[in-house]
Amino acid sequence: MAVIGIDLGTTNSACGILTDDGVTLIPNRLGDLLTPSVVGFDDSGELVVGRTARERLINHSDRTVAAFKRLMGTDHKVKLDRQLFSATELSAVVLRALKEDAEAYLGEPVTEAVISVPAYFNDNQRHATKQAGELAGLKVERLINEPTAAAIAYGLHDRREGNFLILDMGGGTFDVSILEFFDGIMEVHASAGDNFLGGEDFVEAMIENVLTEQGIDRQALTARQLQSLYMQMETAKRRISQKPEQVLELELGKGKLEWVVTAEWFEKLSAPLLLRSKRPIERAMRDANLPPQKIDEVVLVGGSTRMAQFRSLVGRMFGRLPSCHLDPDTVVAMGAAIQAGLKSRSAALEDIVLTDVCPYTLGTGVLNEDSPDQGDYFMPIIDRNTVVPTSVVRRVWTAHDNQAQVNVKVYQGENRLVNKNVYLGEMQIPVPRASKGEESVDIRYSYDMNGLLEVDITVTSTGKTHNKLIEFAPGALSEDEIQRSRQKLAGLKFHPREDEENRALIARGERLYESSLGEKREHLARVLGEFDRVLDSQNPAEIRKAQLQLREVLDRLDGEDWI
Amino acid sequence: MNPWQLLEIAPTGETRTIKRAYAKKLKQTRPDEKPHEFQRLHAAYKQALRLAAEQSQTDASDGSGPGEVAAEMQPEVSAPLEPLAESTGSGINSAPVPAAAEPGNHAGTEQQASHQQPESASAQEEPVPAAGLSPSVDEQEAEQRRNARIDEFHRVLAQVDAVLADPARINARASWQFLADSPFILEEEYNWNLGLGVFQRVARYSVAVAGSQQWYTDKPEIASGVLRYCDSLFAWSEDPAGLQEQFDAELLNAVLPRLDGEETVAGDPQRGLRGGRKLVLEWATPEEERFPEYYFGSLLARAFAVLLDVFLVYVALGIITSAVLIKNGASEGEASSVALLVSVAGYLVLAWLAESSRWQATPGKFLLGYRVTNRQFRRMGYGHGLWRVLSFSLTVPLYWLAWLVNCFLNGNLLHDRLSRSYVINWRKSREEAGG
Numbered sequence: 001m002a003v004i005g006i007d008l009g010t011t012n013s014a015c016g017i018l019t020d021d022g023v024t025l026i027p028n029r030l031g032d033l034l035t036p037s038v039v040g041f042d043d044s045g046e047l048v049v050g051r052t053a054r055e056r057l058i059n060h061s062d063r064t065v066a067a068f069k070r071l072m073g074t075d076h077k078v079k080l081d082r083q084l085f086s087a088t089e090l091s092a093v094v095l096r097a098l099k100e101d102a103e104a105y106l107g108e109p110v111t112e113a114v115i116s117v118p119a120y121f122n123d124n125q126r127h128a129t130k131q132a133g134e135l136a137g138l139k140v141e142r143l144i145n146e147p148t149a150a151a152i153a154y155g156l157h158d159r160r161e162g163n164f165l166i167l168d169m170g171g172g173t174f175d176v177s178i179l180e181f182f183d184g185i186m187e188v189h190a191s192a193g194d195n196f197l198g199g200e201d202f203v204e205a206m207i208e209n210v211l212t213e214q215g216i217d218r219q220a221l222t223a224r225q226l227q228s229l230y231m232q233m234e235t236a237k238r239r240i241s242q243k244p245e246q247v248l249e250l251e252l253g254k255g256k257l258e259w260v261v262t263a264e265w266f267e268k269l270s271a272p273l274l275l276r277s278k279r280p281i282e283r284a285m286r287d288a289n290l291p292p293q294k295i296d297e298v299v300l301v302g303g304s305t306r307m308a309q310f311r312s313l314v315g316r317m318f319g320r321l322p323s324c325h326l327d328p329d330t331v332v333a334m335g336a337a338i339q340a341g342l343k344s345r346s347a348a349l350e351d352i353v354l355t356d357v358c359p360y361t362l363g364t365g366v367l368n369e370d371s372p373d374q375g376d377y378f379m380p381i382i383d384r385n386t387v388v389p390t391s392v393v394r395r396v397w398t399a400h401d402n403q404a405q406v407n408v409k410v411y412q413g414e415n416r417l418v419n420k421n422v423y424l425g426e427m428q429i430p431v432p433r434a435s436k437g438e439e440s441v442d443i444r445y446s447y448d449m450n451g452l453l454e455v456d457i458t459v460t461s462t463g464k465t466h467n468k469l470i471e472f473a474p475g476a477l478s479e480d481e482i483q484r485s486r487q488k489l490a491g492l493k494f495h496p497r498e499d500e501e502n503r504a505l506i507a508r509g510e511r512l513y514e515s516s517l518g519e520k521r522e523h524l525a526r527v528l529g530e531f532d533r534v535l536d537s538q539n540p541a542e543i544r545k546a547q548l549q550l551r552e553v554l555d556r557l558d559g560e561d562w563i
Numbered sequence: 564m565n566p567w568q569l570l571e572i573a574p575t576g577e578t579r580t581i582k583r584a585y586a587k588k589l590k591q592t593r594p595d596e597k598p599h600e601f602q603r604l605h606a607a608y609k610q611a612l613r614l615a616a617e618q619s620q621t622d623a624s625d626g627s628g629p630g631e632v633a634a635e636m637q638p639e640v641s642a643p644l645e646p647l648a649e650s651t652g653s654g655i656n657s658a659p660v661p662a663a664a665e666p667g668n669h670a671g672t673e674q675q676a677s678h679q680q681p682e683s684a685s686a687q688e689e690p691v692p693a694a695g696l697s698p699s700v701d702e703q704e705a706e707q708r709r710n711a712r713i714d715e716f717h718r719v720l721a722q723v724d725a726v727l728a729d730p731a732r733i734n735a736r737a738s739w740q741f742l743a744d745s746p747f748i749l750e751e752e753y754n755w756n757l758g759l760g761v762f763q764r765v766a767r768y769s770v771a772v773a774g775s776q777q778w779y780t781d782k783p784e785i786a787s788g789v790l791r792y793c794d795s796l797f798a799w800s801e802d803p804a805g806l807q808e809q810f811d812a813e814l815l816n817a818v819l820p821r822l823d824g825e826e827t828v829a830g831d832p833q834r835g836l837r838g839g840r841k842l843v844l845e846w847a848t849p850e851e852e853r854f855p856e857y858y859f860g861s862l863l864a865r866a867f868a869v870l871l872d873v874f875l876v877y878v879a880l881g882i883i884t885s886a887v888l889i890k891n892g893a894s895e896g897e898a899s900s901v902a903l904l905v906s907v908a909g910y911l912v913l914a915w916l917a918e919s920s921r922w923q924a925t926p927g928k929f930l931l932g933y934r935v936t937n938r939q940f941r942r943m944g945y946g947h948g949l950w951r952v953l954s955f956s957l958t959v960p961l962y963w964l965a966w967l968v969n970c971f972l973n974g975n976l977l978h979d980r981l982s983r984s985y986v987i988n989w990r991k992s993r994e995e996a997g998g
Contacts, residue, residue, distance in 0.1 A: 040838070057838050065839040078839040183586035212737075223838075230837060272743045275754070275796055282801060313749060353589050355605070387605050389598040400855065428939070449595045 003112040003141060003344045004102050005336030007149070008091060008129065010069040010198060011171030011303065013037050014333035015098045015113075017106065018341030023153070023334045028101045029500040033330055035101075039093045040064030041081050042503075047492045049097040052500065055507035058227040059514050065090065067200055070172050072132075073124035088128045088477065089485050092135035097494065099136055104497065113138040114340040116332050118173040119145035119359050120193030120280075122412050123424050123453045124476065130452070131477055135485055141343045143450040146170070147177035148188055148356055149335025150301040153326060155181045156338060156352075162296030163189075165284075167314060167322070168332070169277065170302035172198040176280045178288040178295075184351040190287035190385045191359035192280035197273060199237070199304035205269045206233045210259060216252050225251055228515060235560045236261040241308040267309055274313050281317065287385045298322040303329050357385045358447050365409045365418040367399045375419040378411055381445045391446040395460070398431060398439045406431050406441050408457055425476075429457050429466050502535060502543070505550050512557055520557060527553050566607035566614070576618040581611045712753050719745050720760045727768050734786040742796055758797030759809055765793065766814035773817065787821050794822045856995060857940055858988040859974030860933045865986060868927030873910045875926055881906040911952050919948030923989075932990025938983055951982035 004026070006015045012034040016025040028035045030051055038053040041063045048056065048064075057064045063081050071078070071087035078085050095115075102110045115138075117129050126143055133140035147166035154164065161182050168175040175193040179186055207229055211218055218226070232248050239246060244263035249256060285292065298314060300322045305311070314322050326334070342352065361384040365376035381394050398406065406429045413421025431439045444456040456467040477485065495503060506528065513524045527550060534546040567574050570584040585608040594601040722741050732738040742761065747753040765785060772782050794800050800822040806815060836842065881902035888898035910925075917925045918935040923942050928935070935951070937943045943951065955978040958965045969976045979985060 038838075061838040062840040063838075066837040068836060068839075070836060077843045078836070079841045079843060080839055084843060182582050185582075185586045185589055227837065268744055271748050272796060274749060275743075275798070279798060279801060282798075316749075316751070351590060353586075353593055355589075355594055355601075387594075387602075389594055390602060391598070448598075 002102070002106050002108055002110050003114065003340040004099075004110055005114045005116070005144075005149075005333060005338065005340040006095065006098055007116045007146070007330075007333035007336055008069070008094065008132075009037055009170055009332075010067050010173065010200065011037060012329060013094055013098060014330050015102055016330075016333045016337030017102070018337050023337050025330055025333060025337075026098075026102050026105045028097070029104070029497045030504055035094070035098060036066070037069065037091075037094050038064060038066040039068070039080075039085075039090050042495070045081070047093060047494050048503070048507075049094055049494070050504075052504040052507045055504065055511050058224055058231060058511055061223040061227045067172060070196070072128045073122065073126075083488075086477075086485075088132045089135065089489060091129065091132035092485070092489055093492070095133055095136035095138060096489070099138055100494070100497070111137065111139055112141050112340075112344075114142045114144055114336050114343060115140055116144050116146045116149045116336045117451070118168075118170075118193060118195060119147050119175040119177055119191040120173065120195050121451070122195075122360070122422055123362075123410075123451070125195075126451050127476055130450070131482065135482065135489055140450075142339060143452070144336055144339045145175070145177065145188075145191065145356060145359075145451070146173075146332045147175045147191065147301065148179070148186075148354065149332045149339060150299065151177065151179045151181070151186060151188075151335065152338050152352075152354065153331045153335040154299055155179075155186055157326060160297070163290060163294055165281075165295045165298045165318075166301060167281065167298065167305060168301040169304040169310065170198050171200050171304070172196070174198060174277055174280060176284040178284050178290060184353065186352065186354045187387075188354075188356045189290070190284045191357055192284040192287065193359065194276060194280055197276055198302075201273055202237055202270055202304070202307070203230060203233045205273060206237065206261075206266070209265075209269055210250070211252075214252060214257065220253050224514075225253075231560055233261075237266070237307070240266050241306075270307070270309050274309060277310070277313070278317070292318055300324040301328050301331050355387055356449065356451075358382055358388050358390070358451065360384045360412050361414055362410070362412050362424075362445055362447065362453060363421075364394075364396070364443055365411060366396060368417075375417055376409075378413065378416055378418045378421055381443065382447055384414070386447075388451070389446070389448045391444060393442050393444045395440050395442050397437045398434070399436055401436045402433045403436065403439070404430060404433055406439075406457075408441070408443060408455070410445075410453070410455060424453070427455065427457060427466060429459065431459050432461055501547060502531075505547060505554065506531070508554055508558070509550065512554060516557070524553075524557065566610040569604060569607040570611055574614070576615045578612060578615055581608065581615060585611075712747055712750075715745060715747060716753070716757055716760065719757060720764070723761055723764050727764060730783050733783055734789060736788060736792060739789055739792055742793065748796065754797060755805075758793075758799060759806075761793060761797065762799055762806065762818065763810065763814070765790065766810065766818045769817035770813055790818060790821050854940075854992045854995070856992060857985070858991045858995070860928075860931070860986040860988045861974055862969055862976070864931050865928070865933070865976075868925065868931055868933065869910075871927035871930070872913065872925045873906055876909040876913055877902065877906040880909045911956065914955070915945075915948050915952040918951065919943050919945045928986070932988060934987055934989040936985050936987055938985065940985065940987065943984055947982070947984065951978065951984050954978040954982040957981070 002017060004015050004017050007013060013036075014025060014034050016023050018024075025033045027033055028050060032051065035050040036054040038050065038057060040048050040053040040056055040060060042048050042056070053064050054066065057066055065078050065080060065085075068078060068087045068090045072091065074087070076087070078087075078090065095113075099110050099113070113133060115129055115133055117126055121129070129143060130140045147168045150168060151164055151166050154166075162180070164179045164181060166175070166177045166179065168177075173193065173195050174197040175191065177191045178189045180189060181187075210229070210233075221229070229250060229252070232250065236246050236248060240261065240263055246261045248259045248261060250259050251257075295318060298318050298320065300311070300314070301324075305322075305324065305328055311322060339354070342354070361380045362382040363378050363380040366379045368374060368377045379394065379396070382390060382392050386392075396406070396408075407426060408429060409418065409426040410424040411418050411421040412424055415421050429441055431441065440460045442458040442460060444458070446454045446456070448454070454467065456465055458465045509524060509528045509531070513521060513528065516524065531546050531550050534542050537543075570581065570588060572580060572584045575581065585604070588604055589601075592600045592604050719742065726732050726738050729738075742748070742757075745757065748757070768782070769785055772784050775782070799806060800819065803815070803819060806819070884905045885895075885898040885902035888901055889895060893901070914925050918928075919942070921942065922929060923934040923936065935943065935948075937947060958977045958981070961968075961977075965977055972980075975985065
């Protein structure tokens with residue numbers, strides 16, 4: 001039974017498997033190792049995922065959605081076409097596509113997976129990821145933290161011992177982990193991060209600046225204009241290191257505009273974001289109690305760490321060049337695949353053990369008698385960067401006479417007031433009535449290897465234990481809702497796999513067609529028409545030839561580099 | 564328990580030995596398989612490392628203990644650029660703050676010297692030093708770089724003063740944008756010093772505004788958003804200890820407590836989402852507010868609410884009914900009595916639907932701030948709501964008797980009791996809870 005490792009990213013996803021010869025990354029139906037995390041419907045109402053969907057983001061943005069990982073663990077839903085989807089469901093669609101790709105590649109059913117999540121993902125976001133896996137028909141064997149996964153890939157690759165600092169900046173999240181690797185033990189000392197800092201924020205800052213400088217309201221742009229602006233800025237961002245000066249032709253509102261993207265401009269825009277990225281690094285170093293010179297290697301993971309500005313920031317902080325000799329886009333998937341192998345106990349990995357930490361403090365609210373209008377005090381139960389799995393009990397007493405119920409709220413965060421921390425859920429526990437302070441409950445928080453929290457509450461006087469699920473957790477689905485989502489997703493079908501290549505080509509051709517004018521446009525129309533004709537002939541050899549030709553034409557005409 | 568026993572080694576000061584022993588034991592005690600044993604083993608390992616560190620510290624007595632490490636971890640808190648001392652207070656002299664907290668005043672020359680080292684080191688690193696370049700050229704270059712930063716520092720602080728002096732601009736995020744545009748902002752030393760300068764100005768301004776006795780002042784308070792924006796650039800909240808060395812408590816308290824806000828907890832999830840027809844916030848299970856104490860609704864108010872509801876239903880439903888009846892040849896008296904009956908029936912349906920809905924109240928009750936709940940003070944289901952309406956209809960035939968009995972039930976009326984529900988004065992409960 002194959003267990004695969006999946007990196008479910010904000011921008012791109014990938015999966016891999018550990019075999020006897022090492023880690024293999026699994027190509028998707030288009031032969032790519034990266035599948036853009038974009039989901040949409042095509043004109044016939046069938047699902048499109050990955051590159052094809054990404055091409056359609058510009059001209060069909062109301063039926064296509066990207067970067068939904070940011071909504072994980074919230075109650076937000078996205079309307080596509082006529083249906084509402086939660087981020088969990090959208091992620092499930094991506095996972096299902098990856099699962100099918102893996103099954104086609106391996107020639108056997110895949111029912112189990114290890115999925116990576118940002119180390120700084122909270123409990124709700126982790127639960128949502130796990131549920132997405134279940135909706136996709138995957139038993140989620142383990143959730144692994146992304147920097148930890150990357151560290152595994154590096155550790156196994158180099159077999160070097162010492163302290164590693166992993167900086168993982170992806171499309172939407174930034175994670176920092178400090179690990180020590182010795183004698184086959186991988187010990188995470190500290191993790192920190194920012195769930196809203198990634199490559200997309202840099203693009204967002206660029207767009208924000210262009211619109212402010214031009215005095216254009218974002219609402220005034222059509223969806224198509226906005227999406228092509230995103231695409232152009234994304235391309236410019238990726239090329240900024242090679243081409244310090246790029247001239248873009250932007251279409252904003254009614255007119256066209258020449259915009260010069262210079263390295264200086266980009267540096268200015270990225271400074272606040274780069275300053276933000278220093279915070280988690282400093283925090284992790286403080287928590288691990290390590291001076292910078294004790295760090296043996298700084299490892300960069302995630303596509304956004306390709307930015308020269310980020311690299312020089314890291315270089316300045318640590319006085320050395322960071323290493324990134326594994327592909328930053330796929331290293332997390334490789335690590336997840338190794339962890340999957342570790343779970344199914346491949347013999348080669350018998351001698352590796354991984355210990356991780358809980359990246360944030362978990363606690364509960366207790367009565368604040370000093371200044372009640374500020375809200376309850378936060379009582380930490382599990383401190384951040386405690387090694388997991390862990391289980392801690394703390395006792396709280398009733399605060400009122402004749403109190404019949406204790407309301408245990410679960411929070412995550414570092415502030416001493418609960419209302420400045422993240423609310424994770426709550427439980428109502430009935431207690432025998434007594435004078436205040438006579439009844440008490442023991443609150444036990446158990447934090448497992450997946451980073452999932454379980455809360456058990458025991459009423460001390462009766463010995464009765466409650467461990468029902470946390471209620472009201474944002475984004476969490478009940479058993480019914482899972483069932484309903486499953487039915488909803490089962491009703492959605494992917495196109496046949498063998499068509500995917502053609503569809504991706506056509507989607508790209510259509511995007512180019514709509515963004516070009518005059519002769520180029522006519523040429524594209526002719527080429528696409530020709531391609532359609534060949535497809536109708538259903539002659540496999542002809543089709544293959546036509547695919548090659550079309551790709552050549554598109555490569556020549558396409559100036560964008562954003563996938 | 565003795566950590567050495569658990570690790571199965573003799574007490575030692577050698578971290579390498581401890582790690583090796585821990586690794587060996589850990590492979591038999593995998594955290595996912597034996598969580599409890601693992602916790603014990605890990606605790607023993609950490610304790611052993613601590614003991615070893617203590618031992619080596621007493622051995623070598625050179626003090627490379629955790630205290631030292633912590634000191635090294637501190638961001639460079641040392642002398643601000645010297646001109647800062649001259650410039651302090653220049654912009655905001657009117658502020659009634661004694662100059663006790665002038666940063667840089669107690670900056671020793673030694674500190675300054677040591678502080679310049681990293682910069683000159685990096686200056687040597689970046690440009691490849693040409694062979695035979697005399698050190699004086701190097702120094703000159705360093706001097707130039709330094710001067711460029713000092714000039715920029717003054718320019719930015721002057722801008723800060725200008726914004727603080729202009730009430731119209733002070734709370735617009737855009738007017739603070741220039742801070743991030745400052746070219747050297749990513750440099751540790753420059754950033755820290757500029758942060759101190761801005762902090763001083765902002766804090767003094769805040770203290771001055773808070774201290775002004777006038778009921779009206781043309782100086783607005785600085786918005787938390789602006790402070791948080793500055794904090795995102797200068798990381799004040801990350802290092803309160805560093806600020807403490809420079810400023811007194813009054814200035815710190817004027818700014819620091821306002822920095823921790825929601826922004827750090829939850830970013831805007833919409834940011835960066837692409838495509839989709841629209842984004843909908845669907846509360847799957849809305850969080851209900853809980854109060855420490857609940858107050859029952861009063862009988863009179865509830866009677867008033869019922870009359871109001873019946874009247875509303877009559878306006879909406881009864882008038883149409885009677886109009887239809889009269890048109891079809893019914894007498895006026897007949898029509899109005901039928902209309903009243905229809906309205907009462909309509910009220911019952913309304914009560915059922917509205918009280919079980921997420922508003923938990925009929926329009927009349929809603930107006931009074933009342934809510935209908937189950938015994939756990941939560942929303943009833945529709946089934947429960949139906950039972951409540953039925954209970955109400957059962958007590959109605961008792962009429963005066965029921966009214967009389969209800970008068971003595973302290974707001975927990977017959978049909979409430981029968982249907983195991985409460986009508987609470989939600990507004991009052993909320994106000995009491997809020998203090």
